[in-house]
Amino acid sequence: MSEVVLAERPLVDGDKPPLPELTAPAKNPLLDHAILPTLLRLAWPNVVALSAGTIVVIFETTYIGRLGTEALAAMALVFPFVMLTMTMSGGAMGGGVSSAIARALGAGDQQRADTLAGHALLIGVCFGLTFTVGMLIFGSALLQLLGGRGNVLSQALGYITIFFAGGVIPWLMNTFAAILRGTGNMKMPSAMQTSSAGLQIVLGGTLGLGLGPIPQFGMPGVAAGTLTAFAIGAGVMGWYVFSGRARVRPTLNGFRIERGMFFDILKVGAIACFNPLQGVLTLLIFTHMLAHYGTEVLAGYGIGARLEFMLTTLAFAVGIASVPIVGMAIGAGRIARARRIAWTGCAIAFTVVGLLGTLIAIYPHVWVNLFTNDPGVREASRAYLATCAPMYAFLGLATVSYFSSQGAAKVLGPVLAQTARLGFVCAGGWYLLSIDAPATSFFWLAAASMVLLGVLSVLAVVLTRWGPKSGPVPEVRPALS
Incomplete structure (x- = not known):
């Protein structure tokens, strides 16, 4: 809050009362x-x-x-x-x-x-x-x-x-x-x-x-x-x-x-808990479906999933950083700044994770050869990375959207986006198994689910009102303690 400081010189005849002097807040x-x-x-x-x-x-x-x-x-x-x-x-x-x-x-x-x-x-x-x-x-x-x-x-x-x-x-x-x-x-x-x-x-x-x-x-x-x-x-x-x-x-x-x-x-926290729960459930169901195609395919997917975990860690770092910045902006009534923070974080995650994922998709042997010499496992892992690695960019979008929405206390939309992805993987996987589709079809299913999650998470931020329900909130600029 701004501090009011009054002039200390005593008044004499003919003087007008001094105006309050506002000091600049820290x-x-x-x-x-x-x-x-x-x-x-x-x-x-x-x-x-x-x-x-x-x-x-x-x-x-x-x-x-x-x-x-x-x-x-x-x-x-x-x-x-x-x-x-x-x-x-x-x-x-x-x-x-x-x-x-x-x-x-x-x-x-x-x-x-x-x-x-x-x-x-x-x-x-x-x-x-x-x-x-x-x-x-x-x-x-x-x-x-x-x-x-x-x-x-x-x-x-x-x-x-x-x-x-x-x-x-x-x-x-x-x-x-x-x-x-x-x-x-x-x-x-x-x-x-x-x-x-x-x-x-x-x-x-x-x-x-x-x-x-x-x-x-x-x-x-x-x-x-x-x-x-x-x-x-x-x-x-x-x-x-x-x-x-x-x-x-x-x-x-x-x-x-x-x-x-x-x-x-x-x-925020109780609703957000459904996000990791659904993420783990999606992983377990997808792994269970891929197990039908044998050990080599499952192992190849596991190698690709390790890379997914490592690259999305970068998006997590940006996302976690966005929570307090967005939260303070929301608390101060600076809604436009809060949204700019979210879009800046999304751009960073999409660009960095997408670029690294695309490089690995072009040169998958750089990653795959670190873990296995088995020709079948290598082939399965390369197929997975060529299909899915560029789509990790959309996981970066989803991650930062989720954390930014936490900062704004409007997390339901990104959680429902994860629900939609879970349903998409279940329905798509059931259909692919019913027609006896090849394992590569599941890799395309995984890639499509990443795009779906990223797009829906961003839409949730776009369509959710972050400001007050009625009337503007006066902007507050507190000083650091």
């Missing part, structure tokens, strides 16, 4: 700086953190492979549930937390931002406990439903029993990260997630395989290493937030539950 970089450099400045720490997550997957696969083929199969069974936990707590509910805090700060309401942070932590604890209870009770049945049997099932149960017994830990870690990102601080959570990734590799490998006097605990040891790394990351970020070093400090003294605070977070 600039908020997220509200006043140029969009493109601000987006890039916030995105690069996320690229580092997400790349570290990719490295963890590679190392984890390597040392779990030393435990045997059954351990690898067990990890494949538990991976969807672990990823669902991380994407829900980080990208979905975490986006709701970042959005609510950013909108409060954009409107200049510090007290509301602090109160929202306290409610966010309570939501994280409740969701973490829900995952703990659900997986410990129904985990065995879910793993068997995915095909877990014998020693593979036993090892998978060993992992989820440890990991989900501490299910609150990853939720707290990602909630603290979301609180910080809502203030525009990307470096601290990214640094801690990168450090946690390094600890996860060291601790998971040590406890899983054994080292010196430390015995080999197998899959439970891998899970314990992961949880320990997450707990350290959550602890450091928690200390940082509660010490007052962040722009928000969760209100705990005299804490009272306010339904409005829960609603502000959950109206």
